[in-house]
Amino acid sequence: MSEHNGGYADLAVDLIGRAKRYGATEADVVVADGQTLSVQVRVGAVDRLTKAREKRLGLRVFVGRRSAISSTCDFSKDSLEHLVAETCALAKTVIEDPLSGLPEPSQMAHDQPDLDLYDGTCLSAETQIEWAQRGEAAAFSADERVTNSEGAEFESSSGRVVLANSHGFVGSYEGSSFSLSVSPIASDRRTGSMQRGLWYDVQRKFARLASAESIGQEAAKRAVRRLGARRVPTKRVPVVFDQETAGSLLANLCTAVSGYSLYKGASFLVDQLGHTIASDLITIYDDGRLVSGFGSRPFDGEGVATRKNTVVERGVLTSYLLDTYSGKKLGLPSTGNASRGIGEAPSVGPTNFYLVPGISTPEDIIRSVKQGLYLTELIGFGVNMVTGDYSRGACGFWIENGELAFPVEEITVAGNLKQMLKDIEMVGNDLVFRGRIASPTLKIAEMTVAGD
Amino acid sequence: MGYTALDRKSIQKKHPEKEKKEKRHDDCFGEASGEEEKTQKRIRARIPMTEPVQLAVFGLTEADAQHVLDLLNARDVDYADLYFESRVAESVSMEEGIVKRAAKSISRGVGVRATAGEKTGFAYSDELTKKDLELAATTARYIANSSHGDRMVPVPARVKLAHDLYPIERAQIEVATSERVALLNEIDAEARRYDPRIKNVMASFTTEYKVVVVATSDGTLVGDIQPLSRLQISCIAEENGNRQIGSFGGGGRVGFEFYREQNRHLDYAREAARQAVVNLSAIEAPAGIMPVVLGSGWPGILLHEAIGHGLEADFNRKKTSAFSNLIGQRVASEVCTIVDDGTLPFRRGSLNMDDEGTPTGCTLLIEKGILRGYMTDKLNARLMGIRLTGNGRRESYQSVVLPRMTNTFMLAGESDPEDIIRSVKKGLYAVSFGGGQVDITNGKFVFSASEAYLIEDGKITRPVKGATLIGNGPEVLKKVSMVGHDLQLDNGIGTCGKDGQSVPVGVGLPTIKVDEITVGGTHL
Numbered sequence: 001m002s003e004h005n006g007g008y009a010d011l012a013v014d015l016i017g018r019a020k021r022y023g024a025t026e027a028d029v030v031v032a033d034g035q036t037l038s039v040q041v042r043v044g045a046v047d048r049l050t051k052a053r054e055k056r057l058g059l060r061v062f063v064g065r066r067s068a069i070s071s072t073c074d075f076s077k078d079s080l081e082h083l084v085a086e087t088c089a090l091a092k093t094v095i096e097d098p099l100s101g102l103p104e105p106s107q108m109a110h111d112q113p114d115l116d117l118y119d120g121t122c123l124s125a126e127t128q129i130e131w132a133q134r135g136e137a138a139a140f141s142a143d144e145r146v147t148n149s150e151g152a153e154f155e156s157s158s159g160r161v162v163l164a165n166s167h168g169f170v171g172s173y174e175g176s177s178f179s180l181s182v183s184p185i186a187s188d189r190r191t192g193s194m195q196r197g198l199w200y201d202v203q204r205k206f207a208r209l210a211s212a213e214s215i216g217q218e219a220a221k222r223a224v225r226r227l228g229a230r231r232v233p234t235k236r237v238p239v240v241f242d243q244e245t246a247g248s249l250l251a252n253l254c255t256a257v258s259g260y261s262l263y264k265g266a267s268f269l270v271d272q273l274g275h276t277i278a279s280d281l282i283t284i285y286d287d288g289r290l291v292s293g294f295g296s297r298p299f300d301g302e303g304v305a306t307r308k309n310t311v312v313e314r315g316v317l318t319s320y321l322l323d324t325y326s327g328k329k330l331g332l333p334s335t336g337n338a339s340r341g342i343g344e345a346p347s348v349g350p351t352n353f354y355l356v357p358g359i360s361t362p363e364d365i366i367r368s369v370k371q372g373l374y375l376t377e378l379i380g381f382g383v384n385m386v387t388g389d390y391s392r393g394a395c396g397f398w399i400e401n402g403e404l405a406f407p408v409e410e411i412t413v414a415g416n417l418k419q420m421l422k423d424i425e426m427v428g429n430d431l432v433f434r435g436r437i438a439s440p441t442l443k444i445a446e447m448t449v450a451g452d
Numbered sequence: 453m454g455y456t457a458l459d460r461k462s463i464q465k466k467h468p469e470k471e472k473k474e475k476r477h478d479d480c481f482g483e484a485s486g487e488e489e490k491t492q493k494r495i496r497a498r499i500p501m502t503e504p505v506q507l508a509v510f511g512l513t514e515a516d517a518q519h520v521l522d523l524l525n526a527r528d529v530d531y532a533d534l535y536f537e538s539r540v541a542e543s544v545s546m547e548e549g550i551v552k553r554a555a556k557s558i559s560r561g562v563g564v565r566a567t568a569g570e571k572t573g574f575a576y577s578d579e580l581t582k583k584d585l586e587l588a589a590t591t592a593r594y595i596a597n598s599s600h601g602d603r604m605v606p607v608p609a610r611v612k613l614a615h616d617l618y619p620i621e622r623a624q625i626e627v628a629t630s631e632r633v634a635l636l637n638e639i640d641a642e643a644r645r646y647d648p649r650i651k652n653v654m655a656s657f658t659t660e661y662k663v664v665v666v667a668t669s670d671g672t673l674v675g676d677i678q679p680l681s682r683l684q685i686s687c688i689a690e691e692n693g694n695r696q697i698g699s700f701g702g703g704g705r706v707g708f709e710f711y712r713e714q715n716r717h718l719d720y721a722r723e724a725a726r727q728a729v730v731n732l733s734a735i736e737a738p739a740g741i742m743p744v745v746l747g748s749g750w751p752g753i754l755l756h757e758a759i760g761h762g763l764e765a766d767f768n769r770k771k772t773s774a775f776s777n778l779i780g781q782r783v784a785s786e787v788c789t790i791v792d793d794g795t796l797p798f799r800r801g802s803l804n805m806d807d808e809g810t811p812t813g814c815t816l817l818i819e820k821g822i823l824r825g826y827m828t829d830k831l832n833a834r835l836m837g838i839r840l841t842g843n844g845r846r847e848s849y850q851s852v853v854l855p856r857m858t859n860t861f862m863l864a865g866e867s868d869p870e871d872i873i874r875s876v877k878k879g880l881y882a883v884s885f886g887g888g889q890v891d892i893t894n895g896k897f898v899f900s901a902s903e904a905y906l907i908e909d910g911k912i913t914r915p916v917k918g919a920t921l922i923g924n925g926p927e928v929l930k931k932v933s934m935v936g937h938d939l940q941l942d943n944g945i946g947t948c949g950k951d952g953q954s955v956p957v958g959v960g961l962p963t964i965k966v967d968e969i970t971v972g973g974t975h976l
Contacts, residue, residue, distance in 0.1 A: 042770070048572040048852065051591040055578065056559075069555040073578040083558070090554050093629040094544070097552045125594065150772055150893075185772055185893055194772070196893040226894075234740040234976065264547060265652050265688050265695060343557035380898035381887035382920035382972070386688065386697040391737070391920040391972040393889070393898035410896050412920050412972025414739065448974045450739035450922075 008033075009172065011075070012164035015059060015084060019166075022088035024061040026102045026166045028302070031057045032342055034159020039125060041132040042151035049125060058342035061087050065096040071343025099328040102302065105167040107324075107334060109299035109306070116292045118158065118174040121206040128154040131180055131212050138216025139184035139197075143224045150183035150196060152216070156206070161297075169303045177294075178206045182216045186223035197223025202434060204292050222376075225397075229407035231451035232398055238372035239413055239447045240365055240399070243430060245375045246439035250355055252383055252390075252417060253284070254437060257311060257319075258348040259326025259337075261385060268388035268418055269317065277317045278421035281358060284312040286321060288336055288351035295351035295436030301340025306351055309335050315422075321348045355439040358427030362441040365426045367402035373449055374399055375413065388417035394449075411451040420444050505675025506610075507665055510536045510560070510580055517608055517667040519582075520564065523589040524669065526596035528568040531830060532669040535563040535807060536580075537662065537849040544629060545656035546636040554629055563849040564588040567831050571595040576850050606671030613676060614811030615804040617705070617797045620679045624707025625661050632657050635683075635711060639721040643687050646725040649732065651695075652688040653721070657681070657711075666809035674809040679705050680800065680956060682945060685720050689728035696734070698727030699902065702943030704800045720943075727884065727903050730915050737904065737919035737973025743876045744921065744966045745907065747883035748869070749940040752959030755790055755860050756948065757888040757897040758925040759783070763817050763825075764843070764855040764950075765832035767892050774895030774926050775823065783823045784929030787865050790818040792827055794842060794858030800944040801859035801958030805842070808853055812842040817860075818929070829855045847953035854950060861960030865935025869963035872934045874910040880971055881905045881912050882921070895925035898972075920972040928969060936963030 012029035019027040033055035040048040057080075058071040068091035072083055136152040158176035163169070181200035187193065199219035201210040241249055261267035269277060288306025290296050300306055302324055309319045320330065323338035323346045339349030366374055379393040391414040397404040415423075428441030507514060517534055524532035538560040545553045561578040562585065573595035575588035636655050643653045658681065665675040682703030689696050700723040702716065711717045746754060759775070767773035775783065784790070794812030796802050803812045808830050816824045828836070829844030832855055845856035873881060881904065888899030900920045905912045941960035948957040 042570070046571050046595055048574065049591075049595050050574045050852065052576050052850065054576075054850070067553075069553070070557065071555075072558040074558065074560060086556070090556060090629060093633065094552065094554045095550050095633070097550055100552070148770070148772060150770070194774070194893045196772070196891065229894075231970070236976065264654065265690070266654075266686075266697065270695075343555060345553050345555065379889045379891060379896070380900055380920050380922075381889070382898070382900035382918065384697070384918055386695050387917070389917050391900065391918065391974070393896065393920055393922045393972070395896075409894065410922055410924060410970065412739075412898070412922050412970065414737075414919065414972050414974045416974075448739050448972075448976065450970055450972045452741060452970075 008162040009164060009170050012162060013170065015080060016164060016166050018081065018084045019059070019061050019088060022085050023063050024088055025064055026062040028060050028102060028163065028165035029057065030340060030342060031162045032159060034157060036155065036157040037123070037125065037128060038153060038155040039128045039132055040151050040153045041129060041136055043149055044133060044136065046129055047151055056342045059083060059087050060345070061091050062101055063088060063091040065098055065100050066091045066094050067100050068094065069343060069345050099325060102165055102167060103304050103324040103334060108167060108169040108303045109171060111305070112171055112298040113289065115289060115296045115298060117204055117296055119176045119205045123156050123206070128156065135180055135182040135212035135216040136184070138213040139182050139220040142217045142220035143186065145186045145224050145227065146184045146220050147187045148185040150185060152180065152182040154180045163299065163303050165303055171299050171303060173298055176204055178203055178209050180209060180212060180215050182219040184220050184223050186227055188227045195223050195226035195229070197221070197226070204294065226395065226407050226409070229395065229409035231410050232408050232449065233452050234450045236446050236448050238369050239444045240369060240372065240374045241442045241444065242374065242376050243432060243439060243441060245378050246442040247437050248378055249442070250353065250439045251437050253421070254321070254350050254353050255385055257317070257321050259320050259322040259330055260348055262320060263326055263329035266386050268386065272317050273320065275317060276315045278312055278315045279424040280315040281424055281427045282312050282315050282421070283356040284354065285309065285356065286311055286337065286350050286353045290352045293352040294433065297351070300336045301338035301346045304334050304336045304338060306336040321350065323348050350436055352433070353437045354431060355427070357429045357431040357440040360426050360428055362428050362430055365428055365441055365443050366399055366404065368426065368443065369399045370401060372399045373408070373413065374404055390415050390417050390420065411449055413447050413449055415447040420447065505663055505665055505677055507536065509538065509663055510665065512580065514608055514673060516582065516585070517673065520585045520589050521667060521669050523586060524566045524593050526593050528596040529566045529593060530568055530834065532566040532592070533808060534667045535846070535849055536665040537561060539660060539662045539848070541658065541660045542626070543656060543658040544632045544636060546640060547654045548652065549640050551633045551636050561849040562588065564592045565852065566592040566596060568596045570835060572831065572852060574852050608667045608671055608673035611672045611674040611809070613674065613804045615795055617795060617802050617804055618679060620705065620707045622661060624709065625659050625679045625681060627708040631708065635717055639685055639717055642718045642721040643685070643725040646722050647689065647729050649689045649691050649729060650687050650725050651690045653685065655683070655685045657683050664807070666807065668809060672809055674805060676804045678803065681706060683711055683717060683720060684945065685724040687724045687728040689732055691732050694732055696728050696731035698724045698731060700724040700727065701945045704798045704944040705802060706798050730903060734915040734917045736975035737916040738880065738971055738975050739973040741968050741970050743879035744969050744971065745872055745876060745879065745881045746961060746964050746966065747881070748936065748938045748961055748963050750942040750959065751882060751885055752861050752942060752961035753885050753888050753899050755862060755961065756857060756957070756959050757890045757899055758923065758928050759790065759817065760857050760860045761890050761892055762895060762925050763827055765826040765828040765836060766855050768826050769832050769836050773892050778823050778926065781823055782821050782930070783926050784818050784821040785932045786821045787935040788818055788821050788929050788932055789863045790861070791816055791863065792843065792857055792860045796859055799859050799941065799958050800946065800956045801857065803858065806844045807846045808844040810840055810842040810844060812858060815841045827855050827857060829853050845955050847955055851953045854953065856950065856955055857948060857957050859941065859958035859960065861939065861941060862935065862962060862964070864937050864939035864962045867934040867936050869936040869938050872936055872963050872965045873907060873912060875934065875965065876907045877909060879907045881907050886918070890925065896922065897925055898922045916973065921969055922972060923969045928966065931967045931969070932964050933967050934965040938962050
């Protein structure tokens, strides 16, 4: 194994041994390294080229029921020795937490399947520049109203994670990512007003990346269609969330079912396990082992085996997302959702969190609305996770008699997430993964749109 | 509690396997808050000047820096710099009355950059060996695509810092963990004492001690020590199944004793608890266009979103900002004068020098409603042929320099805050906000209230639930009809996001009246 992990497994095991000599009763070490090459092109010319290699090590120690965390990018022997000593000393200063500790040894991932997360394709700067240039050029040539650009960016990165703990667990996996984003600007010759469009694709495998041309053309379409946007009068109407905005709604739900939000009382879904929280059209999975998935990994941030969890089944909340600590607080086992920044205590995060598609096409959903809003962009942070109160800035299109009539902007959409989830009337058939949270188009029966 | 610029959709920017990757304008425009001034002078008097920072901290010499700068000396390269950074961050956090978490993170590295025309080549490394520096330089100069230049690279000469705004000794930042734990325990007790309906208190105290050295191809070598700390408290109040949250905090480039002075930490605790309790009786917020009075201090986030990002030079050079080509034109009412000032002692957004080694300053953005200037870094100032303002900032050695805000605020006006509220027949009075965001290109911005009240017949009446306010940057300040005499800066909690990079910033505002803006409530 050590051949595949750059000797980091041996290093991690060695540090755990040293931590024990400084008084730690349990410990774990996570090491991550990676490399990134990113190019940005703007109006045809290279704007920025960034290349980096980095590595980082995180150490968590428990001295009885007290714990501390540290991290460093300095792997020299002296520095690490000092880090271990200091972290063990730090742990002795915090208060005992009876629930703290590593997961039970039986919960560690015993199998480590190959989830097809890594593609060793190594792209030259020239190739990446050429991709970004083609993407941006496609946006410019797609429509004469595209007159400027925020640029196009191509990024490739790869890296590995090694995790070891004092139960004797050692695991590692590699991953890669390739992405292209294009951000053209369209302008209205008559008024001089500008609108930005953005489209992107991101894949673990280079070969699966959408063509630069298709990404550029979609970005241009998204900029041009916003020209001439205006406000609409304040009223209550049905709201159709497109894939992107529905994904953000799903991200809100994901935060609300996180064990940490729940035990702190900071979620509008406290005590709702087993209760109906959404329309019966809604089924949501979190699948840590989806092949080539963006959030896939064989084990979570504590070494616990990942799996497929049913979070919501036909509207009923069937599972929270938990790591060991938040699970203990709620009297439940970990769901394999520990998420770990290198220098941070584990928290909870989604793996591949998605809403099961329905049968309606997005066009059918729009056609079902006599008067309402088709939402394509949300801005701001107006979501209160404690109460579910929701009020965000929005852009999109006004729907009249089942057709997109004109673009709208400078409006807000407001409601309460508890009610919004129950008011989902239609679910689209258009699920596409573009990241770790994905949703098809959704229609909510009624929300308050504030404009004029 | 961040705010962010919607300039680019965040596709995962970092490594895919990393699971998560967070008043002294006398030289400018007169006094702000008198009380603040006194406190700061007092702290200042006690602390000796710090020693200048040297490259030796990074185990390097000036000759090493010159060697790398010489490698970057290609014919087309206009400018190059090396940014050395060492950062130690510590945090302790508390919930359910227990300080459960203590964390420490150490990072050290160098960012190497070369610019040629509009192009930037950038590489960074967390190893500081000669070989790693040479490799980074080779990557950075890739964009120049030209042979070695014949220009002489000047020997970097040590430059003295223009300011000494936060002379804090390391010991004042890195106090014993037990002292931090005691602080958080007192906060927990105080918030619960404030009202029995407070059911949970979450607090965190974070500190950062950053040492930077910048060596540039213009021949300067300058370093700074940048301490930063922040105390953040959230309380959850509960009554008959209704749960509400209140948050408050503060900080700056200050030492630990700042939080204990006059029991500031207990004031913060009571303020977070008060806000949570107020929200227990909040009714639905109104929806639609109405007059809005913004309280002083943190509501200055309006300026940050509505005009601040739009006046960063990069967007204007590229002509992608709603403010492009508006210099000299009216973008606000006569009562509005707005500055960005990085030179306020001990402030969260202040810096002795920016991350390119340029001394920070006080930049006039809007004078009596007329747009006067942009905020610049070296690249954009050079390409646009405009003044360098000391706004070139980066999150760390791993990120490129961008023009960013420091402390952005509106100068005090003449109205009495009470008269401002009395002038509104029916509207909203918003005193505290969560985050905000702006779309630079079309100018639309939002910011979300976390504590707000209805104004009815000139009187503040009932609290309303948080609502998002939305407006258009180049238009909204034209609708400011009254500006109070009560300028306050925020307490030091702001973090601004742009292009995936977070930097600490400050905002400030006197009480102002906006005649009309869309309020995104639910009540018609």
